[in-house]
Amino acid sequence: MGYGYESPIDRQLREAQERGEFDNLPGAGKPLPDAGREYQEDWWIRAWLRREGEGASILPPTLQLPREAEDVANLVDRRSSEAAVREFVAALNEQIRKARVGLLDGPPVLLPPLDADAVVRGWHERRLRRSRSG
Secondary structure (H helix, E strand, O other): OOOOOOOHHHHHHHHHHHHOOOOOOOOOOOOOOOOOOOOOOOHHHHHHHHHHOOOOOOOOHHHHHHHHHHOHHHHHHOOOOHHHHHHHHHHHHHHHHHHHOOOOOOOOOOOOOOOHHHHHHHHHHHHHHHHHHO
16 A cells, blocks of 8 residues: 655665564663653753763863863873873873864864873872872
8 A cells, every 4th residue: 555655764764664673672662761751951961971871071072181181190190000101191192183183073172292201200209109108
């Protein structure tokens, strides 16, 4: 029984359904989350944070970089070797490079790359202070 015009999208959906591509999808037969709850304008942010977990950040990557660069001492102090510190700084510098040339989402950033040797010196000094005091 034809319905007249079938758009290309409708045809693709119908054919996929006939092939069974929508069968046994995750969540099939389960109620929609938050069904019956009062509408909240920020529902999509809450859902995104639930999906992404605690480590999720709402900031675009280019705005996260200055925070990471500013907090580099705390971030590298969690590392257990100089090689791990250098690896972290190299990865952060690569992100900074990408941000400077516009390859990351967010507003432009003019953050200079970190001096890996200076970061490693600071890491060694803090470790030495901690070992002497504790």
